[in-house]
Amino acid sequence: MSWLERIKKGPGTLKKDRTSTVPEGLWRKCPLCNAPLYRPELEKNADVCPKCDHHIRIGARRRLDIFLDTEGRQELAADVLPVDRLKFKDTKKYKDRLIAAQKETGEKDALIALRGSLKRLPLVATAFEFAFHGGSMGYAVGERFTRAAKVSLDEKIPFVCFSATGGARMQEALISLMQMAKTSAIIERLRLAGVPYISIMTDPVYGGVSASLAMLGDINIAEPNARAGFAGPNIIEQTIRQKLPPGFQRSEFLLEHGAIDMIVPRVEMRDTVARLLSNMTGRPLQEQVEITSPA
Amino acid sequence: MNLNYLDFEQPIADLEAKIEELQLVGNDNELNISDEINKLREKSRRLTETIYADLTPWQVVKVARHPQRPYALDYITRMFDEFDELHGDRHFGDDKAIVGGIARLNGKPVMVIGEEKGRGVTEKVYRNFGMPKPEGYRKALRLMEMAERFKMPVLTLIDTPGAYPGIDSEERGISESIARNLAVMSRLRTPIICTVIGEGSSGGAIAIGVGDILNMLQYSTYFVISPEGCANIIWKTIDKAPLAAEAMGVTSSKLKELGIVDETIPEPPGGAHRDLDAMVAILKNKLSAQVDQLAGIPIDELLAKRFDRLMSYGN
Numbered sequence: 001m002s003w004l005e006r007i008k009k010g011p012g013t014l015k016k017d018r019t020s021t022v023p024e025g026l027w028r029k030c031p032l033c034n035a036p037l038y039r040p041e042l043e044k045n046a047d048v049c050p051k052c053d054h055h056i057r058i059g060a061r062r063r064l065d066i067f068l069d070t071e072g073r074q075e076l077a078a079d080v081l082p083v084d085r086l087k088f089k090d091t092k093k094y095k096d097r098l099i100a101a102q103k104e105t106g107e108k109d110a111l112i113a114l115r116g117s118l119k120r121l122p123l124v125a126t127a128f129e130f131a132f133h134g135g136s137m138g139y140a141v142g143e144r145f146t147r148a149a150k151v152s153l154d155e156k157i158p159f160v161c162f163s164a165t166g167g168a169r170m171q172e173a174l175i176s177l178m179q180m181a182k183t184s185a186i187i188e189r190l191r192l193a194g195v196p197y198i199s200i201m202t203d204p205v206y207g208g209v210s211a212s213l214a215m216l217g218d219i220n221i222a223e224p225n226a227r228a229g230f231a232g233p234n235i236i237e238q239t240i241r242q243k244l245p246p247g248f249q250r251s252e253f254l255l256e257h258g259a260i261d262m263i264v265p266r267v268e269m270r271d272t273v274a275r276l277l278s279n280m281t282g283r284p285l286q287e288q289v290e291i292t293s294p295a
Numbered sequence: 296m297n298l299n300y301l302d303f304e305q306p307i308a309d310l311e312a313k314i315e316e317l318q319l320v321g322n323d324n325e326l327n328i329s330d331e332i333n334k335l336r337e338k339s340r341r342l343t344e345t346i347y348a349d350l351t352p353w354q355v356v357k358v359a360r361h362p363q364r365p366y367a368l369d370y371i372t373r374m375f376d377e378f379d380e381l382h383g384d385r386h387f388g389d390d391k392a393i394v395g396g397i398a399r400l401n402g403k404p405v406m407v408i409g410e411e412k413g414r415g416v417t418e419k420v421y422r423n424f425g426m427p428k429p430e431g432y433r434k435a436l437r438l439m440e441m442a443e444r445f446k447m448p449v450l451t452l453i454d455t456p457g458a459y460p461g462i463d464s465e466e467r468g469i470s471e472s473i474a475r476n477l478a479v480m481s482r483l484r485t486p487i488i489c490t491v492i493g494e495g496s497s498g499g500a501i502a503i504g505v506g507d508i509l510n511m512l513q514y515s516t517y518f519v520i521s522p523e524g525c526a527n528i529i530w531k532t533i534d535k536a537p538l539a540a541e542a543m544g545v546t547s548s549k550l551k552e553l554g555i556v557d558e559t560i561p562e563p564p565g566g567a568h569r570d571l572d573a574m575v576a577i578l579k580n581k582l583s584a585q586v587d588q589l590a591g592i593p594i595d596e597l598l599a600k601r602f603d604r605l606m607s608y609g610n
Contacts, residue, residue, distance in 0.1 A: 085553065086542070088542055090530070090538070091529060091530070139608075139610075142609065143609060146606060170519060170525055173543040174517060174519055174543075174545075174553070174555050175553065175608060176519050177497060177498075177501055177519040178605075178608035178609065180473075180474075180477055180498065180501060181505045181608070182608050182609075184474055184478040184481060185478065185605040186606070188478040188481050189482075207498070208498055208519070210470040210474075211458075212473070212474045214474075215471040215474040216471075216474050216475070216478055228470075230458060230460070230464065230469045231460030231461075231469075236462065240461050242462075244462065257466050257467070258468070259468050259471060
């Protein structure tokens with residue numbers, strides 16, 4: 001609190017602040033501007049800092065939760081689990097890394113796929129879980145994505161993907177590289193069948209995912225200030241031995257260079273994507289009715 | 296140390312040096328030492344076979360990147376009856392890291408597209424060390440779509456340290472250019488045969504690597520991240536690259552075992568660079584046979600197979 005506010009609010013303000021009885025965990029610091037944020041308020045704002053507009057990273061479940069209608073959700077391809085075909089081992093076994101990631105996130109791998117609706121428009125939506133192994137794409141991510149897209153293709157309902165990833169999963173070596181071809185192939189099927197695919201890039205999107213499913217949307221969208229690119233900034237700096245310009249690979253850069261169609265703030269994502277998809281499919285929208293009291 | 300030989304080939308290099316020395320002595324003295332030379336040659340051949348029979352994955356990577364390794368143009372200029380190079384992506388420029396054009400393979404028109412690293416400093420710089428930019432992949436796409444229209448099979452030769460990681464690459468959408476190729480190649484209505492001839496590095500390689508048949512030359516390598524890059528991430532030092540190569544399984548034999556690669560094409564003893572003519576003949580025969588084989592399959596059936604194959608990766 002600034003000295004000016006303190007004066008405005010009168011004496012005693014400072015003291016009250018110091019003896020705050022707010023329970024632990026009700027406040028959170030914005031990772032960018034460090035402003036203390038009241039959690040319930042932050043959540044209502046889709047985890048976007050009301051002070052600096054920073055789009056705080058959120059998990060796949062929450063992402064889909066704030067995007068889809070509350071009713072009629074069905075998880076797809078949840079039975080697809082990661083496979084350690086190479087028995088990859090570095091300082092730790094990949095198998096153990098997977099178990100640790102599963103424990104930490106409560107997810108089996110880094111992609112969640114749901115069939116649901118957006119303002120009553122049926123669709124399939126997928127989201128990357130960045131907390132799971134950096135959202136990296138191995139067999140399970142590629143397979144879940146592909147199976148989910150297949151549902152879109154079969155039912156002729158739009159397909160949406162929120163990506164957040166470091167790229168291909170090194171520990172699955174070439175099998176993960178092949179997921180680039182696999183996911184791109186199914187997207188091409190959607191394209192030929194006239195089924196809309198909207199790709200939404202959220203911070204960050206790099207490597208093998210950027211160079212496949214993320215850039216292939218009929219419409220490519222990015223959240224404000226998200227980073228997306230093929231090579232990471234460190235690699236580029238090492239290669240060209242130059243400092244990168246400010247804002248390099250950020251959403252605004254991507255828009256300026258024609259890689260994406262639009263930058264959409266998280267709180268407007270639902271409305272924007274619904275509007276686009278309604279026009280692309282010729283299907284009407286309907287606001288979901290808030291159910292206030294359970295029967 | 297002889298720079299033509301890799302570190303693990305030094306015993307061969309030593310023998311070859313001895314042979315050379317003996318030959319000089321023989322020339323001077325008119326002594327008949329040809330028996331001795333022949334014996335040493337035989338020994339050198341057997342030594343090469345022994346060493347190459349048991350290469351570690353990291354050693355294979357070194358052979359794949361050997362400075363004398365045949366590059367795409369070495370094959371293109373020798374393997375075809377005719378070759379007309381086609382330039383440019385029609386949007387921005389002509390990327391010299393990717394060479395493409397219409398060629399004749401045993402009398403049959405094909406579209407050939409290869410990544411070219413360039414030999415010698417000047418040409419390496421000219422070819423950007425075989426690191427394509429978006430316009431390179433878009434040129435490749437243009438040629439592939441042309442091949443579809445004129446019913447030519449597409450042959451790609453993969454050999455790159457990776458797509459170029461630079462500011463201009465990113466500005467012009469390197470990710471999109473790779474992704475677009477993957478998408479289009481999955482359904483291009485003409486046979487596609489892809490061959491890793493040297494180094495198949497990640498997205499830069501697969502961007503011309505989706506097709507009906509994936510070949511790897513015996514001592515070529517294919518990986519999602521370079522062993523150095525992998526080692527740097529895990530062990531924080533590129534010195535552990537041999538371990539990373541081992542862990543990732545970057546060799547033709549391992550990738551065949553995983554079902555990702557269809558055929559490994561044998562190389563002459565000591566690698567393709569030891570006998571370029573023999574290597575060209577082997578590759579030419581193989582590709583000719585594969586072109587004929589794919590020509591016999593109805594295109595819809597071929598496309599269905601290609602798609603099913605793509606969908607099966609990792610299963």
